[in-house]
Every structure is written in structure tokens, then in C-alpha cells.
Amino acid sequence: xxxxxxxxxxxxxxxxxxxxxxxxxxxxxxxxxxxxxxxxxxxxxxxxxxxxxxxxxxxxxxxxxxxxxxxxxxxxxxxxxxxxxxxxxxxxxxxxxxxxxxxxxxxxxxxxxxxxxxxxxxxxxxxxxxxxxxxxxxxxxxxxxxxxxxxxxxxxxxxxxxxxxxxxxxxxxxxxxxxxxxxxxxxxxxxxxxxxxxxxxxxxxxxxxxxxxxxxxxxxxxxx
Amino acid sequence: xxxxxxxxxxxxxxxxxxxxxxxxxxxxxxxxxxxxxxxxxxxxxxxxxxxxxxxxxxxxxxxxxxxxxxxxxxxxxxxxxxxxxxxxxxxxxxxxxxxxxxxxxxxxxxxxxxxxxxxxxxxxxxxxxxxxxxxxxxxxxxxxxxxxxxxxxxxxxxxxxxxxxxxxxxxxxxxxxxxxxxxxxxxxxxxxxxxxxxxxxxxxxxxxxxxxxxxxxxxxxxxxxxxxxxxxxxxxxxxxxxxxxxxxxxxxxxxxxxxxxxxxxxxxxxxxxxxxxxxxxxxxxxxxxxxxxxxxxxxxxxxxxxxxxxxxxxxxxxxxxxxxxxxxxxxxxxxxxxxxxxxxxxxxxxxxxxxxxxxxxxxxxxxxxxxxxxxxxxxxxxxxxxxxxxxxxxxxxxxxxxxxxxxxxxxxxxxxxxxxxxxxxxxxxxxxxxxxxxxxxxxxxxxxxxxxxxxxxxxxxxxxxxxxxxxxxxxxxxx
Numbered sequence: 204x205x206x207x208x209x210x211x212x213x214x215x216x217x218x219x220x221x222x223x224x225x226x227x228x229x230x231x232x233x234x235x236x237x238x239x240x241x242x243x244x245x246x247x248x249x250x251x252x253x254x255x256x257x258x259x260x261x262x263x264x265x266x267x268x269x270x271x272x273x274x275x276x277x278x279x280x281x282x283x284x285x286x287x288x289x290x291x292x293x294x295x296x297x298x299x300x301x302x303x304x305x306x307x308x309x310x311x312x313x314x315x316x317x318x319x320x321x322x323x324x325x326x327x328x329x330x331x332x333x334x335x336x337x338x339x340x341x342x343x344x345x346x347x348x349x350x351x352x353x354x355x356x357x358x359x360x361x362x363x364x365x366x367x368x369x370x371x372x373x374x375x376x377x378x379x380x381x382x383x384x385x386x387x388x389x390x391x392x393x394x395x396x397x398x399x400x401x402x403x404x405x406x407x408x409x410x411x412x413x414x415x416x417x418x419x420x421x422x423x424x425x426x427x
Numbered sequence: 428x429x430x431x432x433x434x435x436x437x438x439x440x441x442x443x444x445x446x447x448x449x450x451x452x453x454x455x456x457x458x459x460x461x462x463x464x465x466x467x468x469x470x471x472x473x474x475x476x477x478x479x480x481x482x483x484x485x486x487x488x489x490x491x492x493x494x495x496x497x498x499x500x501x502x503x504x505x506x507x508x509x510x511x512x513x514x515x516x517x518x519x520x521x522x523x524x525x526x527x528x529x530x531x532x533x534x535x536x537x538x539x540x541x542x543x544x545x546x547x548x549x550x551x552x553x554x555x556x557x558x559x560x561x562x563x564x565x566x567x568x569x570x571x572x573x574x575x576x577x578x579x580x581x582x583x584x585x586x587x588x589x590x591x592x593x594x595x596x597x598x599x600x601x602x603x604x605x606x607x608x609x610x611x612x613x614x615x616x617x618x619x620x621x622x623x624x625x626x627x628x629x630x631x632x633x634x635x636x637x638x639x640x641x642x643x644x645x646x647x648x649x650x651x652x653x654x655x656x657x658x659x660x661x662x663x664x665x666x667x668x669x670x671x672x673x674x675x676x677x678x679x680x681x682x683x684x685x686x687x688x689x690x691x692x693x694x695x696x697x698x699x700x701x702x703x704x705x706x707x708x709x710x711x712x713x714x715x716x717x718x719x720x721x722x723x724x725x726x727x728x729x730x731x732x733x734x735x736x737x738x739x740x741x742x743x744x745x746x747x748x749x750x751x752x753x754x755x756x757x758x759x760x761x762x763x764x765x766x767x768x769x770x771x772x773x774x775x776x777x778x779x780x781x782x783x784x785x786x787x788x789x790x791x792x793x794x795x796x797x798x799x800x801x802x803x804x805x806x807x808x809x810x811x812x813x814x815x816x817x818x819x820x821x822x823x824x825x826x827x828x829x830x831x832x833x834x835x836x837x838x839x840x841x842x843x844x845x846x847x848x849x850x851x852x853x854x855x856x857x858x859x860x861x862x863x864x865x866x867x868x869x870x871x872x873x874x875x876x877x878x879x880x881x882x883x884x885x886x887x888x889x890x891x892x893x894x895x896x897x898x899x900x901x902x903x904x905x906x
Contacts, residue, residue, distance in 0.1 A: 217731035405564035416652020
């Protein structure tokens with residue numbers, strides 16, 4: 204008997220004491236097919252501008268910096284402005300995201316835009332969010348060539364562009380959108396849910412920013 | 428890791444006399460409690476979410492075999508591999524086989540209690556594979572050759588001066604005159620030292636907070652980002668997880684996430700919640716080529732359906748130890764194995780046997796704070812009592828204690844005799860105490876009076892006083 208069978212056998216022996224197997228199988232299939240939502244807290248259940256404002260507030264509470272721009276064309280300028288304010292070299296790393304590519308980066312003279320996965324020399328990464336969660340100030344980034352995972356973790360500064368219309372009240376809504384995009388039961392290789400910049404409280408419980416991931420997280424919310 | 432739980436009493440005594448430890452624990456007990464309370468108070472639905480989270484795990488445990496099979500199917504469908512391990516040894520061997528096949532010399536590790544449970548680091552080192560812990564706390568204790576003293580804050584028992592000393596001892600390539608007096612500089616140094624390791628490692632090992640049956644996804648919840656670098660940069664990602672980590676759906680994981688971080692660190696969400704499903708896809712510019720999951724039982728299947736079944740709901744948040752007066756007093760190392768605090772006192776005997784877990788189920792005042800803060804509503808005090816009963820049944824507690832309990836039980840089972848004995852003993856003790864009303868010392872009560880005074884009893888027994896009260900109520904006169 205394989206190890207797998209030995210373990211499953213023990214679990215079955217412990218479980219089948221009370222219920223028969225057909226009913227158990229049905230219960231499992233039903234739950235996996237229906238994916239019922241649990242209790243959703245009231246906090247995130249607000250609409251429109253109120254929801255965007257809640258997202259910004261929650262993100263700032265976890266020490267992300269947030270700025271709002273009117274249209275996506277304003278993003279390259281906002282990025283340049285951020286680099287200057289932090290005394291960073293005019294160079295950013297980003298993936299193949301179409302929304303980012305449509306922006307007029309050439310308008311920012313002397314700004315270098317490097318494409319592809321991040322390497323240790325990169326100081327600033329730029330990503331475009333799939334969605335965000337107002338309840339907790341969380342940003343959702345699936346992996347792929349559009350937004351490589353290394354861009355989220357390797358550079359010291361991470362800038363994430365978020366379309367205001369993609370801000371959901373709760374994580375469950377983001378999960379539903381993922382299912383629509385990737386198919387039921389399927390996921391991108393990686394989904395990063397990011398809530399603030401990297402931190403550690405491992406030395407005397409003092410929360411310090413910039414443990415191993417980005418030291419700073421800057422969110423640009425596009426209103427249009 | 429060698430089980431030292433039978434030495435709990437000696438270790439506890441040493442811990443109480445350890446000034447460094449007491450200083451560190453003094454900070455620990457204030458921080459966690461206040462942060463959790465603030466986060467919980469800010470979410471009116473918190474208690475209902477606890478019940479919801481509990482119901483999800485109860486449902487999952489009832490159907491654990493089926494959800495594991497469903498999970499396995501999805502992992503395979505997404506290009507990953509599943510390795511079943513019945514024992515710690517099976518799991519270690521499975522990890523080593525994967526490392527060997529990958530030609531690995533160095534593995535980076537995200538924070539994982541399960542790899543502590545199977546003592547993976549020592550084993551890999553012996554086999555010529557160098558494990559590098561990348562979580563700041565884990566990195567510090569790896570330098571010290573220690574084990575975690577807390578399940579979410581491995582270096583909770585240390586002060587920053589001790590960390591500075593270790594960094595100076597080990598990072599000899601850095602200038603000796605550097606300033607390491609602040610936690611910021613220590614964190615910066617660890618970041619600088621560990622950065623290249625992620626890029627050099629051949630294999631990255633993480634644990635899992637959840638496994639999702641619906642999608643074959645493993646989830647880690649972290650603050651530092653080290654777990655993400657660990658699983659993104661090397662060619663091979665190994666997830667080591669125990670079988671009770673599975674939940675049915677993404678919605679179920681989301682529900683439990685709402686109570687996890689709040690109970691652990693008082694955050695609404697931890698910084699990085701990362702959902703991994705299989706290896707790199709054809710289009711992916713980064714990510715591992717291989718994705719393996721080691722599914723470990725190591726005694727958990729034997730808890731299912733027993734009086735310790737509910738312990739399998741545990742999500743390892745650490746709230747029970749953060750609120751435990753015994754843990755505050757002695758720290759995590761006194762417990763002598765991987766899991767300290769109330770959850771450890773229940774889990775350790777379940778996993779290694781009550782004969783080896785010694786005094787752990789007795790390391791409790793039964794104040795009940797652990798159960799009241801547990802996000803999964805696990806009846807920890809009840810289960811510690813169950814262990815004490817088993818310990819007594821099997822004759823594992825010390826002779827003096829057994830004799831004392833037996834002596835008391837003899838009288839307790841004979842109410843007439845009990846009343847007679849107490850009606851003689853109580854006035855005698857009361858008389859002996861005189862007008863001071865307390866004892867500084869008393870024969871057979873040295874364990875108590877060495878550290879505090881013993882209050883003297885009233886001159887009449889409870890039963891006598893009760894009878895008087897009832898007589899008075901019925902309009903009679905006091906005897």
C-alpha cells in the first residue's frame with residue numbers, strides 16, 4: 204500500500220463513522236461547484252467615490268503612499284515626479300502590460316523604461332493592478348508577462364497603477380473576477396495580494412519597513 | 428529536534444531566572460495583546476467571522492480525505508507534483524530527493540513551522556545541502572543554533588543587543604566599526620546579507636497557511652517578502668504542508684484570512700498574501716520550473732475523530748501564547764519542542780505522545796484566555812484537561828501528585844467522611860492561623876508557601892455555612 208493510500212485510508216476510517224460516502228462526496232462536489240461566500244464585513248460595502256476613498260485610506264493606514272490622477276496619460280508624469288521626490292535615478296522596470304504600454308512614456312525625457320523581469324540592479328518597479336480591495340487597502344497582481352512577479356519584490360520601490368473602476372469592496376469580488384478571467388477552478392501561476400510595503404517586527408516587536416521586499420509602496424489611482 | 432518537554436519544570440525555573448529572557452518577554456506580552464484588541468475592536472463582525480471560520484474547518488475535517496484528493500488532482504493538472512509523507516522522515520527524504528535531482532547545494536527557506544517539526548535543516552545540512560533561513564527572526568536563530576520560541580515571532584526571546592552580538596560574530600566581512608545599535612540597522616544588514624542568497628539558491632522551500640482544494644493553490648501569508656523571493660527566484664519551489672491545511676475554496680480561505688492576521692499581529696491583512704498554483708507557465712518571464720508539494724500527516728490522522736479532533740482547526744496565529752500567563756513567564760523554549768504555549772501543550776502530546784510531552788498539559792492555570800481569543804474557537808483548556816486525565820490513567824505523573832490525588836479522591840467519594848474530616852480540619856487550621864489569618868509556612872504546603880502566603884480558612888466549612896443560610900431562609904434560627 205502506498206503512503207498516499209495509507210493516509211487517505213486512516214482519514215476515511217476516522218470520518219466514515221457517522222456518514223455514508225455518497226452523501227460526503229455530494230457535499231464536497233457541491234461546495235467546490237457553488238463556492239459559497241461567507242460573511243462579508245460591512246466596511247467595504249460602499250460604492251463609487253466612497254469606495255475609492257476607503258481604499259486610499261486603508262492603504263495609507265498600512266504606510267503605502269497614494270496619489271490620484273485624472274487619466275492614465277497622467278501616470279508617466281506622476282512616476283517621474285515620484286522618482287525626483289525620492290532622489291532616484293530616472294529608470295523604471297515594468298512588464299508587457301498593455302495598459303502601461305499605451306501610456307506616453309516618451310513624454311518623460313531622460314526616463315529609461317526597461318521591460319521584462321526585474322534584476323538586482325533595478326531600483327523601481329512599475330506594475331498595473333488587476334484589482335484592489337477597499338476593505339483592507341489590498342492590491343491584487345496576477346503573475347505573467349504583463350506584470351512579472353520579480354517586479355513586485357526585487358526593486359526597492361514598487362509603484363502600482365490601479366484603475367479606480369477596478370477597486371472592489373471585498374476580496375470575494377476579486378475572486379469572482381479571477382474566475383471569469385482564468386476559468387472556474389483555474390488560477391494564474393501566482394496571485395500576489397499586497398497590503399503595504401514590506402516590514403518585519405522580528406526584533407523586539409518594533410515594526411520596521413523594508414525587510415526583504417520593497418521599502419516603499421506607491422499607489423497611483425487613475426480616476427477615469 | 429530533540430524532545431525536551433519532560434524537562435519543562437527545570438527549564439521553566441531557569442527561564443524565570445534569566446534576566447535577558449525576562450526583559451524580552453516583558454515587551455512581548457504588551458505588544459501582541461494590545462495590537463490584536465485594536466484590530467478586533469475595529470471589526471464589528473469579528474466574532475461572527477470566527478464562527479464562520481470554525482464552521483469551514485469543521486466541514487473540511489469531516490471530508491478531509493475527499494478535499495485532499497480534489498486538491499491533489501488540481502495540483503497535478505496545473506503541472507505540480509504531490510508527495511505524500513506519513514512521517515517526518517518520509518517528508519525529509521522527499522525534500523532531499525527533490526534537492527538531489529535538482530543538483531541543489533543551497534536552499535533558501537521561507538518561515539515554516541512544519542519544517543521545524545520535521546527538523547529539516549539539520550537533516551539537509553548533514554546530507555550536504557545548505558539551508559538558509561530568510562525570515563529575519565528565523566535567520567537570527569539559525570545563526571545562534573536555536574529553535575523558534577514563538578510560532579510567528581521566532582526570535583521573540585531575544586533583545587536587540589543579543590542580535591547585534593550575533594551579527595558581529597558572523598558577518599565578519601563587514602567593517603567592525605559599523606553602527607548596529609538600532610533595530611533598523613540590524614534589519615538593513617540582514618537584508619544586505621540575504622539578498623544574493625535568493626539569487627544563488629537552487630531550491631526555495633516554504634510552508635503553507637492554506638491549501639485550496641478548488642484550485643490546487645498553496646497560500647503563504649507573510650510581512651517581509653522573503654517567502655516570495657524564496658519561491659520566485661530559484662528553479663524549484665517546494666511547499667511543505669500538513670494535511671489539515673486544506674480548505675475547500677478561495678472564498679473559504681478569504682474568510683479565514685480575516686481572522687488570521689488580526690489574531691496574530693493585529694493587522695487587517697498581512698503585507699503579502701501569496702497564492703501559488705503550479706510551476707512557471709509557458710508565457711511567464713519568471714517563477715520556478717518545478718513546483719512540489721509535500722503533504723505531511725505525522726500523527727494528524729490519528730487525532731481525527733478523537734477528543735483532540737478540534738485541535739486540527741488551528742491556523743497557527745499564536746494568539747493563545749500571546750495571551751497565556753504561563754508563556755509570558757517562561758517563554759517558548761521551556762516547552763521543549765516545536766510548538767509552545769497552550770496550542771503546543773495540546774498538540775505536542777498528540778504528535779509525540781503524552782509519555783514524552785511530560786508536563787506540558789499541566790503548564791496552564793486554566794484561566795481560559797487562550798480559548799477566548801482563539802480565532803478558531805478551539806477548547807484548549809478542555810483538551811489540556813483531557814491530556815491530564817490520560818496522563819493520570821497511564822500513571823505518568825509523579826508519585827507525590829498521584830498519592831495526593833488518590834488521597835483526596837478517597838474522601839471525595841465518601842461525602843460523610845469528607846464532611847467529618849473537613850469539619851475537624853478547617854477549625855484546626857483556622858485556630859492555628861491565629862489573628863494573622865494567613866500562614867507563612869505550613870507542613871506539606873511548601874510548594875505554595877515558599878513563594879506566597881497561604882490565606883487561612885474561615886472557621887466553619889462551606890457545607891456548614893450553607894446549611895446555616897438555608898435554615899435562616901426558612902425562618903429558623905442559626906445553629
